[in-house]
Amino acid sequence: MKLLDIIIEQSPNDPITDKEMKKIKAVYTALKVGIFRYGSFSTKVRYVLQNQYDIERGPRTGRAVIVLLGDASDVCKLYKVKEDGSTGDYLTIDKYQHIYTDASKKIEDKFKQFNLSIIF
DSSP, X not given: OOHXXXXXXXXXXXXXXXXXXXXXXXXXXXXXXXXXXXXXXXXXXXXXXXXXXXXXXXXXXXXXXXXXXXXXHHHEEEEEEOTTSOEEEEEOTTTOHHHHHHHHHHHHHHHHTTTOEEEO
């Protein structure tokens, strides 16, 4: 049996296995904090995901999905990175919505590299 066959056989009603849970926790811990470049000047932005999340099965694929819990302003925080690499000013979601939109796409892409989906 191939890995693809195993993934396809999982239904949205199947519980998350211990192996999946361990993988998800390890990947989430590794990707919880990161840096990406934004804009034409390649400004560095640091993101920090919150600690609270739930793990569910996707309704169509049956694959595990990470669902961040809470308010939109709480699930992900963005900070400008200073020249020396330290964390700079907090970027509020109401004033910098365009950066948050870009950040969510880039963070989703990071999780996709591990065959995981994340919902903000």
